[in-house]
Amino acid sequence: MSSTDRAAGPRTITEVATIAGLSAHTLRYYERIGLLDPVPRVHGGQRRYGAGDLAWLAFVQRLRATGMPIRDMRRFAELRREGDHTIGERRELLERHRTEVLARIAELERDLTAVTGKITTYRNLETAHDPRQPDA
Amino acid sequence: MSSTDRAAGPRTITEVATIAGLSAHTLRYYERIGLLDPVPRVHGGQRRYGAGDLAWLAFVQRLRATGMPIRDMRRFAELRREGDHTIGERRELLERHRTEVLARIAELERDLTAVTGKITTYRNLETAHDPRQPDA
DNA sequence: GTACGGGTTCGAGCACGCTCAAACGCAAGG
DNA sequence: CCTTGCGTTTGAGCGTGCTCGAACCCGTAC
Known part of the structure; x- marks a missing residue:
């Protein structure tokens, strides 16, 4: 195994969109508004989502699905970062x-x-x- | 008692707004978009809501509270009229x-x-x- | 080199459900 | 008559949460 996991290595935005059932647009939007931490980039600027990003995103989706406003999710994300x-x-x-x-x-x-x-x-x-x- | 019921006569928009927990703005809006039937007016153009209007409004509020989109409620109202x-x-x-x-x-x-x-x-x-x- | 597929940013636009401002009308009271 | 209060219409604006278009970049295949 190199610097990244083999079985579940970093994902492209399209892969994550497919997995999460969101559009790539929405993923970028979530990152833009601070719901997702800045996603690591490869040379060329493309995003590569790690397992942690996926787990967090999945939780965020639960919060959304239960009707938490984005404002509160941002607050939650901010607390996490702290x-x-x-x-x-x-x-x-x-x-x-x-x-x-x-x-x-x-x-x-x-x-x-x-x-x-x-x-x-x-x-x-x-x-x-x-x-x-x-x-x- | 005049030509209208005493115990539960026609209500002004402000009364209905208070009863329903909506704003007068919203009541006019609901009427405008066809959610409520055209409400009868007194001389001068002011609305007077009857018991039937109140009952229908209450039901509409249940539909809203359970998340029915306005589009569908309009359809339902339309069917009622038919x-x-x-x-x-x-x-x-x-x-x-x-x-x-x-x-x-x-x-x-x-x-x-x-x-x-x-x-x-x-x-x-x-x-x-x-x-x-x-x-x- | 050039075409292609996939990605990037930025900012505009949209659907929904209200919410409100402006200009006006009418009736009653002083 | 004039003010006050309550109402009217019309059309614009807003908050939320996306959604999309345009212009551009990068790496690989031919």
Whole structure:
């Protein structure tokens, strides 16, 4: 093994985009806004993403998927860069986010009952007006 | 009691905004884009929202809260205007939405485990580096 | 050399869902 | 009559999170 891992060496932006399900545009955008650390370049300026970059990106995607605003993810990334002494603050940020997501889930479940109720109402109306199966 | 109900007569836009937790701006916007039917006006052009408008608005808010795009809500409103023969289509629209919301909830729960896991990791790091309660 | 494939930067543009400013109307009170 | 308060319309602007186009660079194959 050389200076880089063999089995999972540095990836090009297109590879990472494919793996992550994002566009190369979005990856550059994430880096630009400080969500991703500056990615190492090879001679010529092309990015090569390491395993750490991929792991961080995957976590970032979880945060996005759970609705964390980019502002907060940037803050989180910034804390990461500052080192271990920010771990407490990072945990608190995640805990606040977790609380919000749980609240969001509860809200969705609550409001969904109204939708489900309406569906039921419509089903009843349909069988009433369109009695395909009248009292046997 | 005049020509209007006493207990729950027509409401001004400000009243409805307060009740619904929306701004008057947003109510006019919803009407403009066809989410709300044209609201009846008094002499002078001011809107007066009836009980039916309020009920519909409340349902619209449920749809919004569960993440239905405005495009789809407009479609739903349009079907409503077309009359009873669109009930089947309306139900299908709601059922599709319901499926999506359930998927969204599942996704949130799944991705939240990554967040929870990270919180746990951080907690362990903290107690390791900052042993406020070493082995008693 | 030149063409090609893949990458780069920079800045503009877009979709969504509001949000607001400006200019105006109307009715009631003093 | 004039002010005050509440409302109206029209159209512009905004915050978020991408998304894309244009111009350019680099290394390899022919």
